[in-house]
Amino acid sequence: MxxxxxxxxxxxxxxxxxxxxxxxxxxxxSRSEKGGLLVLTSIIGVVFAAIATAKSHMGAHELVKQxxxxxxxxxxxxGDILKIxxxxxxxxxxxxxxxxxxxxxIFKGEFYALMLFGLLGIMIMISGYNYITLYIxxxxxALSSYALVAFDRDNAQSNESAMxxxxxxxxxxxxxxxxxxxxxxATGTLQIDEISAAIGQSQNxxxxxxxxxxxxxxxxxxxxxxxxxxWVPDVYQGxxxxxxxxxxxxxKIAAFAFAIRILAQSLDGIIDQWQQIVAxxxxxxxxxxxxxxxxxxxxxxxxxxxxxxxxxxxxxGFLGGEDGYSASMFYIITYALMSVxxxxxxxxxxxxxFEAEKISDFKGLNQRNGWFAFMMLLIIASxxxxxxxxxxxxxxxxxxxxxxxxxxxxxxxxxxxxxxxSFYYLKIIKTMYFxxxxxxxxxxxxxxxxxxxxFNALLQLGLLLFIPSILSYGVKAIGSL
Amino acid sequence: MxxxxxxxxxxxxxxxxxxxxxxxxxxxxxxxxRNSIYSALFLILCFFSAxxxxxxxxxxxxxxTLVLVYVGAVMVLFLFVIMMLDIKVKAKxxxxxxxxxxxxxxxxxxxxxxxxxxxxxxxVLPQDDLVKHAQGHSNVSEVATSxxxxxxxxxxxxxxxxxxxxxxxxxxxxxxxxxxxxxxxxSQVHVKAKDRMRVVKMDAERGNNIGGEE
Numbered sequence: 001m002x003x004x005x006x007x008x009x010x011x012x013x014x015x016x017x018x019x020x021x022x023x024x025x026x027x028x029x030s031r032s033e034k035g036g037l038l039v040l041t042s043i044i045g046v047v048f049a050a051i052a053t054a055k056s057h058m059g060a061h062e063l064v065k066q067x068x069x070x071x072x073x074x075x076x077x078x079g080d081i082l083k084i085x086x087x088x089x090x091x092x093x094x095x096x097x098x099x100x101x102x103x104x105x106i107f108k109g110e111f112y113a114l115m116l117f118g119l120l121g122i123m124i125m126i127s128g129y130n131y132i133t134l135y136i137x138x139x140x141x142a143l144s145s146y147a148l149v150a151f152d153r154d155n156a157q158s159n160e161s162a163m164x165x166x167x168x169x170x171x172x173x174x175x176x177x178x179x180x181x182x183x184x185x186a187t188g189t190l191q192i193d194e195i196s197a198a199i200g201q202s203q204n205x206x207x208x209x210x211x212x213x214x215x216x217x218x219x220x221x222x223x224x225x226x227x228x229x230x231w232v233p234d235v236y237q238g239x240x241x242x243x244x245x246x247x248x249x250x251x252k253i254a255a256f257a258f259a260i261r262i263l264a265q266s267l268d269g270i271i272d273q274w275q276q277i278v279a280x281x282x283x284x285x286x287x288x289x290x291x292x293x294x295x296x297x298x299x300x301x302x303x304x305x306x307x308x309x310x311x312x313x314x315x316x317g318f319l320g321g322e323d324g325y326s327a328s329m330f331y332i333i334t335y336a337l338m339s340v341x342x343x344x345x346x347x348x349x350x351x352x353x354f355e356a357e358k359i360s361d362f363k364g365l366n367q368r369n370g371w372f373a374f375m376m377l378l379i380i381a382s383x384x385x386x387x388x389x390x391x392x393x394x395x396x397x398x399x400x401x402x403x404x405x406x407x408x409x410x411x412x413x414x415x416x417x418x419x420x421x422s423f424y425y426l427k428i429i430k431t432m433y434f435x436x437x438x439x440x441x442x443x444x445x446x447x448x449x450x451x452x453x454x455f456n457a458l459l460q461l462g463l464l465l466f467i468p469s470i471l472s473y474g475v476k477a478i479g480s481l
Numbered sequence: 482m483x484x485x486x487x488x489x490x491x492x493x494x495x496x497x498x499x500x501x502x503x504x505x506x507x508x509x510x511x512x513x514x515r516n517s518i519y520s521a522l523f524l525i526l527c528f529f530s531a532x533x534x535x536x537x538x539x540x541x542x543x544x545x546t547l548v549l550v551y552v553g554a555v556m557v558l559f560l561f562v563i564m565m566l567d568i569k570v571k572a573k574x575x576x577x578x579x580x581x582x583x584x585x586x587x588x589x590x591x592x593x594x595x596x597x598x599x600x601x602x603x604x605v606l607p608q609d610d611l612v613k614h615a616q617g618h619s620n621v622s623e624v625a626t627s628x629x630x631x632x633x634x635x636x637x638x639x640x641x642x643x644x645x646x647x648x649x650x651x652x653x654x655x656x657x658x659x660x661x662x663x664x665x666x667x668s669q670v671h672v673k674a675k676d677r678m679r680v681v682k683m684d685a686e687r688g689n690n691i692g693g694e695e
Contacts, residue, residue, distance in 0.1 A: 070630065072635060073634055108652070110652045114652075117648075120641065130632075132635045133634060136638045140638065140641060140642050143646060143649065147649030153653055206598065
């Protein structure tokens with residue numbers, strides 16, 4: 001069985017599991033409508049997990065890659081960097097969603113318990129070293145997300161979107177498993193490094209390529225990349241905003257790790273085959289995401305389509321070799337930070353019985369509250385990729401990696417559609433600054449939520465100071481695979 | 482030729498194709514039947530044929546577990562649920578346009594895959610003979626070693642997935658109704674005599690009229 005030496009590297013996962021169970025039980029006993037205790041417990045759990053993760057990097061000793069639990073679990077540099085990013089984002093998610101749930105009077109302990117179980121799934125997806133472990137992590141995230149989408153169970157829209165998400169998610173899981181079983185049939189193993197070795201030795205990899213196609217369908221669905229993006233707008237719009245906040249941020253980082261483990265680590269032998277497919281998916285996502293976002297007047301739907309285009313950019317990085325992977329990693333982390341801030345802004349502007357989900361709800365925000373209009377400006381401009389914000393740098397590194405590999409046309413198309421896409425971002429900015437406000441509601445959010453949101457938005461500027469070191473972490477992380 | 486047809490090997494291969502054909506046919510019936518009870522019954526047939534296939538592969542333990550757990554327990558529960566739900570069977574209305582187009586797409590995809598892979602795959606697929614284990618081979622211990630040793634981490638994580646499924650199911654379906662006439666033992670125990678019975682002090686009636694008119 002597992003010795004102490006195997007359990008210690010998995011300590012962050014154990015802490016999150018214990019916190020999830022504790023929050024579940026606490027939620028049953030505390031009947032308070034506010035649930036401050038539950039939020040606090042969740043935050044403490046995540047902070048402890050962060051300490052446990054970061055401890056291996058303190059001081060002089062370097063973390064060496066450890067494969068544990070009979071090759072089911074890996075602790076490496078990339079995993080730790082991604083996990084720390086995920087903890088960071090989950091803290092934002094916890095604080096914003098508390099505000100939302102109280103506004104709507106649907107606070108329940110299970111919401112936090114499910115998010116923590118989802119976080120555990122994300123960590124497993126980041127650290128899985130075997131197709132089975134990766135798949136179980138994926139299902140853990142998916143199952144928690146389905147329940148979270150349907151959380152507001154008296155809301156017909158929320159139920160409908162949960163139903164769509166569940167059925168499409170089940171089909172995608174089926175595709176993924178079918179592909180994985182093909183790869184297992186061809187290589188006789190499920191472990192990442194053994195698959196890679198088996199592909200290297202074999203002469204004819206046709207069966208693996210056949211499986212690859214189905215695995216890619218599953219991965220693209222989970223990422224929400226075109227043409228498997230149909231669920232994204234409906235689910236983002238129908239789900240309670242607190243849930244949208246969660247599913248649009250942290251699981252995307254997990255899906256990136258999932259894609260890296262499967263494509264770059266286990267199927268590196270057939271890189272020529274998957275790069276072509278990924279190129280098509282990436283460009284389609286950028287085109288479809290940006291064009292469809294132009295038509296939206298619901299801001300949650302608009303963010304959903306913008307997610308599709310961002311995912312396209314992230315996948316574009318997969319064409320750029322090792323530099324490209326680290327560029328993608330940087331891109332997905334910064335995207336998750338922007339997305340969580342964007343949905344956080346919707347929550348802060350909402351109040352009891354009213355949800356600021358139309359673009360027109362942002363009319364004249366500058367007159368109502370200049371500071372938050374500026375924060376929204378930072379978030380939106382960063383999403384659009386205006387210099388000098390973080391969103392610009394992340395697009396730049398991805399494009400650079402792609403151009404270095406000679407994909408000039410793809411980079412050109414990506415830039416053109418990013419420019420087209422900036423129109424709808426500018427539309428929001430125009431609405432905030434130049435339109436007359438038609439309501440003069442005060443922003444009722446608590447001080448903690450306001451200050452955290454300001455911090456989150458200011459990160460779009462503040463991260464600029466650390467970009468060289470973050471990029472070097474990324475390069476080191478990909479190098480350590 | 483005759484000898485081969487009478488041999489055990491041929492019999493086994495023939496059984497494989499028969500069971501596979503039944504499995505595929507039953508699986509198709511599960512999704513095409515309009516009456517959900519028929520679907521459930523065909524699903525039982527599916528599981529049973531799959532168990533027979535496992536039996537051919539000498540995986541007796543898995544085959545028996547499939548029959549016991551799925552046919553015996555899960556499907557009975559399914560049937561109970563379906564019969565409780567009182568689902569109306571819709572009248573047959575022919576194939577909808579979606580079905581026609583869907584079938585056409587599926588057919589083209591299948592042909593494409595066969596054209597692409599058919600010839601090339603012949604050499605790639607493992608060409609092993611049917612599984613033959615030595616006498617005394619225990620496939621219980623084989624399942625146990627891979628489940629509890631090699632894959633113990635995913636096994637533990639699967640339990641977390643089940644926990645999440647339970648939480649989600651309870652969360653989405655449990656409703657507390659206000660008009661529910663449920664007994665609350667706590668308030669029953671704490672009830673005081675004065676909550677239930679009001680003692681009204683009254684003066685005794687005067688002027689006893691019993692006994693007729695004054």
